[in-house]
Amino acid sequence: MSNRAYNFNAGPAALPLEVLKQAQEQFVDFNGSGMSLMEMSHRGAIYEGVHHEAEQLLRELLSIPDNYKVLFIQGGASTQFAMVPMNLLQPGKVASYVSTGSWATKAIQEAKLFGETAVAASSEADKFMRIPSFAELNVAPDSAYLHLTSNETIEGTQWAAYPDTGSVPLVADMSSDILCRPLNISQFGLIYAGAQKNLGPSGVTIVIIREDLIGTPSIPVPTMLRYSTHAKNDSLYNTPPTFAIYMTNLVLNWVKAQGGAAAVEKMNREKADLLYTAIDGSGGFYRGCAQEGSRSIMNVTFRLGSEELEKQFVKESEAQGFVGLKGHRSVGGLRASIYNAVPLSSVKALVDFMGDFQRRNG
Structure with a gap:
C-alpha cells in the first residue's frame, strides 16, 4: 500500500500490515459465523477459542513455564502501577523500585499510596539517560519485590539484561519491549505489559505472574483489582x-510466522543499528540521548543543535510521510519508536531522510 505512513509512533504504535488486512477481511463475518467477533458473547465457544489461543501463543513464544498464569486485564500498565503493590506488598515489607525515568517514577508514586517504598537504585543524577548497573542495586532484604521498568520510552533507555534478585521477586513493566527478544521468564515473579506497542492495540494488558504470588492481599482490594480474580476465571470474570x-x-x-522471538530480535537489532549508526556517524549533527550500553532497541532518542532545527526536522519529515518523530513533550528532542511491527524499509527511509536533512542544514 503506497499510501501507508512511516509510523514511528510511541504508542499506540504500528501494527503489521498483514494483521490489519486479516482483521479487515474478518471484521464483518468472523470465520463464517455471520457476525463480527466484536458482536459475540465472550462466553461463546468461538470467542473462547480465540482467547485461549492467544494465551497459548504467548506461552509458546516466550517459553512461559507451567507455574505461571497469563492474564488479560484492562486498565493499562498505569493500573498495574497500583495492582502490583495492592496485591504483593505485605505488612512489614517494603516495595523496592529502580528509578530509571518517567514511567518508573509514576510506578513509585503509585506504590507510595499502599505502603513503604524504597529506591534500590536511580539514574536521576544522569537525567535518566542510563540504566543503573547491577552493582548499584541495593535491594533491602525485607523487600516484597523489586520493580524495574524494562524500557523507558521517553528517555530511550533499556535494560540489556536483568538482575538476579534471589528470593526477592523481580517485577517488570515490559509495556514497551515485551517480545522484542527472548526472555527467561523464570527470572521474574511478575511481568506486565500494555499491548499497544508490541502486542496489539490499546485496551488489553498482559500480566504473567508466578502462581505462588497470587495470594490474598493484606488490604481490602476491590474484586477486579485482585490477580486471583482473573487467575481463577481465565481472565473471563x-x-x-x-x-x-x-x-x-x-x-x-x-510473530510466530516471522520465526519467533529470536528472529524478531534479529530484525529489531538491525533496525536499531541502522539508526544509531546514522546518528553516531553524523559528526555531531545528530546526538544520541541515551548513554551507550543503555540504548533502547525500541525507542531511539536524539537531538539536533537547536530546538528550531528540531521543529524544522519534524515539519519536513511529516510532509514526507513520517509520523511520530517528535520527542515526548516532557523532554523534547526527537524519537523514533521502532517496535516489532515497524518494517526495516521504514527505518531505511528515515535514515535516508536524516542524511538529506543534514546535507541541507549541516
Missing part, C-alpha cells in the same frame, strides 16, 4: 476487551 485480545492473537501469530 467480566467482559474482557475481546477485540483487543483478538488483535493480539493475530499479532502473536504474525
Whole structure:
C-alpha cells in the first residue's frame, strides 16, 4: 500500500500490515459465523477459542513455564502501577523500585499510596539517560519485590539484561519491549505489559505472574483489582476487551510466522543499528540521548543543535510521510519508536531522510 505512513509512533504504535488486512477481511463475518467477533458473547465457544489461543501463543513464544498464569486485564500498565503493590506488598515489607525515568517514577508514586517504598537504585543524577548497573542495586532484604521498568520510552533507555534478585521477586513493566527478544521468564515473579506497542492495540494488558504470588492481599482490594480474580476465571470474570485480545492473537501469530522471538530480535537489532549508526556517524549533527550500553532497541532518542532545527526536522519529515518523530513533550528532542511491527524499509527511509536533512542544514 503506497499510501501507508512511516509510523514511528510511541504508542499506540504500528501494527503489521498483514494483521490489519486479516482483521479487515474478518471484521464483518468472523470465520463464517455471520457476525463480527466484536458482536459475540465472550462466553461463546468461538470467542473462547480465540482467547485461549492467544494465551497459548504467548506461552509458546516466550517459553512461559507451567507455574505461571497469563492474564488479560484492562486498565493499562498505569493500573498495574497500583495492582502490583495492592496485591504483593505485605505488612512489614517494603516495595523496592529502580528509578530509571518517567514511567518508573509514576510506578513509585503509585506504590507510595499502599505502603513503604524504597529506591534500590536511580539514574536521576544522569537525567535518566542510563540504566543503573547491577552493582548499584541495593535491594533491602525485607523487600516484597523489586520493580524495574524494562524500557523507558521517553528517555530511550533499556535494560540489556536483568538482575538476579534471589528470593526477592523481580517485577517488570515490559509495556514497551515485551517480545522484542527472548526472555527467561523464570527470572521474574511478575511481568506486565500494555499491548499497544508490541502486542496489539490499546485496551488489553498482559500480566504473567508466578502462581505462588497470587495470594490474598493484606488490604481490602476491590474484586477486579485482585490477580486471583482473573487467575481463577481465565481472565473471563467480566467482559474482557475481546477485540483487543483478538488483535493480539493475530499479532502473536504474525510473530510466530516471522520465526519467533529470536528472529524478531534479529530484525529489531538491525533496525536499531541502522539508526544509531546514522546518528553516531553524523559528526555531531545528530546526538544520541541515551548513554551507550543503555540504548533502547525500541525507542531511539536524539537531538539536533537547536530546538528550531528540531521543529524544522519534524515539519519536513511529516510532509514526507513520517509520523511520530517528535520527542515526548516532557523532554523534547526527537524519537523514533521502532517496535516489532515497524518494517526495516521504514527505518531505511528515515535514515535516508536524516542524511538529506543534514546535507541541507549541516
